[in-house]
Amino acid sequence: MDLNKEQLLAFYKNMVTIRAFESKAVELFAAGQIPGFVHLYLGEEAIATGVCACLEKTDYIASTHRGHGHLISKGGNLNFMMAELFGRTTGYCKGKGGSMHIADVDLGILGANGIVGAGMPIATGAAFACKYKENGAVAVAFFGDGASDRATFHESLNLASIWKLPVVFVCENNGWAISNAQKDHQNVTDISDRATAYGIPGVSVDGNDVIAVFEAADAAIERARRGDGPTLVECKSWRWRGHFEGDPGAYKDPKDQEEWLAKDPIPRLEKNLLKLKYATKAELDKITAAAQEEIEAAIKFAGESPQPDPQEVLTDVYAD
């Protein structure tokens, strides 16, 4: 399918926004301005961008511990996201969640998640609700190669298949589960092969090619909307950073790291845009600069936002 200029430029803007957000997060964490654990999406920007471009506001996603890219791509507000990383009252979760739990239910974002694999049952349930309400919406579960070894992967894909739910399982195979390389935690090369076990389609794409990701996701999501059930989409990519900030990633072979850095999805789309004459280098640099300014503004917003009142610890446990 042909993607038009607006679409491709929107991909570009989204990817450089994620890149800018995560690059700043590196500095802010190092500077001690972000507490707790931070898992960055650097290098994987094309996946969330391509997938979420197929989704409406009314569709759902379930994210992971490495969730910033998913949230930005689903329309998350950068100020509220950054403020949450800072633990401020203006954050998405009023400072109660942090990076691992950012959510915006109104945007269909059912949360980052600190439990590997926990998003799959949640997305399965959201998809069930879409089918039950017959509202034409779908749900997407993002999860990693490591998560594909968990209980919840098996039970979710099997149930989604049996119930023919409008859900797409997007496996972000970045080659690593913390220090454990994919070949050391599972004996499949293409995780999409696991779809066989559930009688659903499985497809693997280059996760650093935003257009390939979009096309695969679009087909799977359209299939889901048609009522033909779930699909497993594997996007192969690479985790640029350590597992979380603070992990130097010493277990990575520098050669592999180099190779993958060279496959940076952003210059790749950039070349494409220039070739198609959809934009000049100067115009693209302007988009990038604008994104960086947005992030600076978000940091300012977060930094100037109030700290929570200690009494707040007691609220929001139960709805009444």
Add this chain to the structure above:
Amino acid sequence: MDLNKEQLLAFYKNMVTIRAFESKAVELFAAGQIPGFVHLYLGEEAIATGVCACLEKTDYIASTHRGHGHLISKGGNLNFMMAELFGRTTGYCKGKGGSMHIADVDLGILGANGIVGAGMPIATGAAFACKYKENGAVAVAFFGDGASDRATFHESLNLASIWKLPVVFVCENNGWAISNAQKDHQNVTDISDRATAYGIPGVSVDGNDVIAVFEAADAAIERARRGDGPTLVECKSWRWRGHFEGDPGAYKDPKDQEEWLAKDPIPRLEKNLLKLKYATKAELDKITAAAQEEIEAAIKFAGESPQPDPQEVLTDVYAD
């Protein structure tokens, strides 16, 4: 491979022994002599018989809630088994376990199990011990079609594959998970197809053909002993009774039930034995009669065994 006379007659003896044990269990449960839940193996005798014929005393099995056939085939003592069903002190578990928890660790029987799918991690761990001790032993996990949808199936097969463990996963596909037909709980016809997800071999055989079961199990177990890792073996059969005694199985289509009753694995082996002239009908009837006598003796043993002393509730919680 050619099975000799002794082997085939041993199969026959084992199958009619299971048949006799379970048939009596039907009566005893109806008569109120067996408390709790009883899940019977009637119709599935060929599976445990064919699989356990490949095992040594030093090998391990992890069984299920439908475990009588596995125990008998692995060499379980009929008196101790029946006494356990009766809840007597002479039972395998001194009356503390009952049908769902009979075990004989000395025979490598790591227990029936009340939790569906719980035997798979246990067999995986026993296989790890065999590999760790380099003692050439293997482990077999029996489980049902319904159990193949559980968390533990996925995590066990993946770990066993990665660690190349000497374990064989024997799926007893009897068509039902309580009232849920296989087609209603999973979208695969051959459960052995799920092996793809772990990069291990998967094979499906007629579970009512003891020779086919033996040959498939033998190949898988030899492979495991050689150090080539796990195999998933699906044995297709049928649950003759309701899920447990007391369930009339009204959800079964009588036509299917009839068809499967006609596939009774015992007459099938009997025909074979007669054709091969390994035995006369009279000789086979003698084997059957002898088995029935053994069961009668076991019932007598159980019935005459003492009830536990109430104080016994407090012992065996911790080893010291």
Add this chain to the structure above:
Amino acid sequence: MKQMTYAEAIRDGMRVEMQRDPNVYLAGEDVAQFGGCFGVTAGLYDEFGPKRVMNTPISEAVIVGHAVGAAAAGLRPIAEIMFVDFMGCCMDELFNQAAKMRYMFGGKARVPMVVRTPCGAGMGAAAQHSQCIESWFTHIPGVKTVMPGTPADAKGLMIAAIRDDNPVMYIEHKQLLPVPGDVPEGEYAVPLGKADIKRVGSDITIVTWSWMLQKCLAAAEELAKRGINVEIVDPRTLVPLDKDAILKSVGKTGKLLIVHEEVKTSGFGGEIAALVAEEGFDYLDAPIARLTPPDTPIPFSPILEGAYLPSEEKIIKAVEAFF
């Protein structure tokens, strides 16, 4: 009022809410045509059809986990776990997902879901099919825990649990399923967090719930004949807990016996004893006592299971030991 069994009352509660609210649905193993392992859901499939009463594979993690997503997306799931003993297969989905989603999201999510599951011993079902583990659930902020001990409470608490906007563990007792009683018809809700004085007395307070309530009521009749007048407080919901009702009764009687079916160590009786030792200490004119099973798994043999379980006789003994 209508005579029905505890099982029928649970079903009636589900039916009333399913008729009232199209967003309520039921999912679990064998809950559809089969009617559930204990027949509790019998007839609901015929009445509400395959869209609202669904069988699941044997996949506890996604039975509870999908309910979290469905609830967050606006439905009101009733997820059945066939035995409470199987909650170990889906604890993460309950305690890290369902229970915490609202708080982690800064109060911006609602997770209205009920996990319905039977507990309890007494049928020779052995160690993995007979347990009571309610104190686990009471240790999870964000979850409510409901344990009806009569048919009327079974219906009223079911309706309240379904209407509640939070995850609720609704734990029914296998031994109570056939027990009959008078049950209000129609939309009868029992508020969560309101204890019920099941027997008014003056000499000693017994706090108990679920099946043990019935045993305590029987024991109290016998004790009355012997001149001991027992007050029985049934909290009905362990979280939220009606502390005032417990403290008020102990303030009246000065003596507290807690009877439950969980093993003693870290059973919910410990929490109730602690509550009274903290906030009702001056009311007490005798040590608090707990009557529970011993700290062992549940044995299969009916004789051993009988030795394991609190009984009317043991309750009578435990009460008489106060005097």
Add this chain to the structure above:
Amino acid sequence: MKQMTYAEAIRDGMRVEMQRDPNVYLAGEDVAQFGGCFGVTAGLYDEFGPKRVMNTPISEAVIVGHAVGAAAAGLRPIAEIMFVDFMGCCMDELFNQAAKMRYMFGGKARVPMVVRTPCGAGMGAAAQHSQCIESWFTHIPGVKTVMPGTPADAKGLMIAAIRDDNPVMYIEHKQLLPVPGDVPEGEYAVPLGKADIKRVGSDITIVTWSWMLQKCLAAAEELAKRGINVEIVDPRTLVPLDKDAILKSVGKTGKLLIVHEEVKTSGFGGEIAALVAEEGFDYLDAPIARLTPPDTPIPFSPILEGAYLPSEEKIIKAVEAFF
């Protein structure tokens, strides 16, 4: 005696037993070359090699479940669960399999295994990576629960846990990992079930464990300056529990404060309070008190997390409230 951190002491305990007993092995996520998420297993892979120190996939159910089978087949697994918060992914394997196998089999199995896992808040890790849930494990007959509060206890209890023939939950605290202390060298075992009086006093008894022990010790010094002489009882193992040590101390002081990091409701403090209200009632000259976090999930913001956690100041206040 050797100065080492709590983390080094845990490692030393594992190393000593792995050297002594070839059947001891370690399996978990990233425990090999990487040395574990908190570096606790660093160096063990180099010393003992890939046969005895193994990475696993992210599969908690089979991490704990395989250990049950391996233990029943004669090995002594140490299974690491990266955070105790993840135990919800493998509770069945712990509570229905590991804990009950021996009893269900009539005493004819041994399941010598250790589940090693870090607990605790204080690092801004939020609701799913900061919990303390030890009371769950103490509610499982067949399992022992160990919670060291010092480097010496960390080593001694690790060695005892590995040598024990039962499933043992060995729960280390993330905040204690860098804490230094004197640790006996070589084969130093601390018996399971033996409390340690970490501070002798006469005015009030504090029962506490793990990280809170350190906070209580600091508070006790300040209170001493203010003329209140605190006795601190560290049970070290919650199951088996050294009841006599607790009762003896309360018998001496007449006052009991329990401090723990679990949420209050159904935390293990309730069990200790109940024990004393049952068996030490006459010793008490004041109501029992518990100082714990509130019944909420754990918030991310350091300010909110600080409000959630018991602190030296809060402990001092809670003690002074007795006088």
